[in-house]
Amino acid sequence: MSVPFGDDVSAIDIGSGKLVVIKTDMLVDKTDMPLQMSLWQAARKAVVMNVSDLAAKGVKPTALLTSIGVPRGLRKRDIEQIGEGLNTGAREYDAYILGGDSSEASDLVISCAAFGIGEKKRLMLRSGAKPGDIVAVTGPFGKTAAGLKTLLQNLSAPIRMKKTLVDSVLMPRARLNEGLTLAESGAVTASIDSSDGLAWSLHEISKASHAGFLIDSLPIAEEAKQLAKLHKLNPIELCLYGGEEYELVVTVKPRLWKKVVKKVSLIRIGRVTKEKTLILKVGKKTFPIEARGWEHFKTSLPKL
């Protein structure tokens, strides 16, 4: 098998050093869709979720198939919105929707399967992190956790800040260009997307690579810090234990670091350690990074 079971994607070897790389994931309204998210946004997000996993492996999605569970109450206009959201999502990443099916269901279920052709030797797995490698991310963390709290608890915030936070939930973006450039660079030893949160993603790389992490520079988003201050939230909690964030978390060969950051904007957050522990260092204090992530908001939201 070209890709170990449990990595972000699956792959079929088609010879000549090439792989068909595949990912499928489903969005279910009651667990993945806050009330404020439109059908168009939900459909677009279902695409982004799958594209993000290919991005983390450095593979361009060629096309997507969709399979949709449609609750009885939806009207023709609703279905069109879903179709438009799917197409918009696909076009943002230069892919397209190849086809799909729909069935009646109690929930709105949008299942996508994304496909791309990848080069076997360029594929970025979860399993190659080596002690001494630099740990980096493609962007700051905490906005979606803060944004979801803002939506669910209707937290007050200055309008521009609120918009940034809420947009991060409703209009997530996959880091495809970054993933492709990182794969091309040959500098990355392990990669994962952060859809289950930063802490969880680090634990996944740790498990697959048999190594640990010392994180000494948490990439907390400015807006998350501000919201935390306003509402007495813990910014570290927002940063580490959020989810649906779609940044890439990578480990990089130190000797290629300078070269790669000229091409991709990366934030250094720590380094890979031989000890298989995940440690956060703040000032002189250290804390364990727990293997927990995103908690679905199913209990706090009424059913659509």
Place this chain on the structure above:
Amino acid sequence: MSVPFGDDVSAIDIGSGKLVVIKTDMLVDKTDMPLQMSLWQAARKAVVMNVSDLAAKGVKPTALLTSIGVPRGLRKRDIEQIGEGLNTGAREYDAYILGGDSSEASDLVISCAAFGIGEKKRLMLRSGAKPGDIVAVTGPFGKTAAGLKTLLQNLSAPIRMKKTLVDSVLMPRARLNEGLTLAESGAVTASIDSSDGLAWSLHEISKASHAGFLIDSLPIAEEAKQLAKLHKLNPIELCLYGGEEYELVVTVKPRLWKKVVKKVSLIRIGRVTKEKTLILKVGKKTFPIEARGWEHFKTSLPKL
């Protein structure tokens, strides 16, 4: 695009005359799963549904991905049953389950995506039927419609007959070997699987091929005839307007007919006509074949 939109499968051209052929379809318990169907059988069926579409195009499935919506009430043992059903289904067709995801949902939703590598020139589309071609099927029709009626209305029937009918619903089989041999033969001008019923499948080929059909020999399954007799049902109705039957419906070049039936067991049911009408001939009388198919049994079954 190598495969027209709306055909059974989608495809990505990967060069050298080869295609990645893909199909995704979802099984939803409340519409696709009679109460008597076990979780193991439902999962196996979700695989068969997708394999059947590849079979109709003459493409061997290499692997499947699954995406499962899991209702809260399911226990660990239930999930294992689903996993075993998926694996059994895949192994029956020499394919395997590559990976997948699960989410919480109100219904049990089993979405599969099946993939295979096909030769572009061998792919059997819906669109090539020519006037004069022979229309044929890989097996008799009516057993699943009769079987479902037996299950839903608890119809009485001799035990062996009942078992055959009910098994056709609970343990469907995809005609993969037949599809592969037919594609290899070069004799087939159009092909479709009959998951939406014989009448519907004929209408789909008619639409895609811009041709009609004269069906003069309905392939009614013996057991369907017998059940119809016992319970005053219409055997033609059972044969034409059932569904979930997974036989292949094909059109064949007349000059290659004798050669192809030496390799694949085919039942001749009529011929392709220039007039774009679908006519059933019984004795000297003719009847239109309507564009209707399978009606889901959602209204007659309680929710799982």
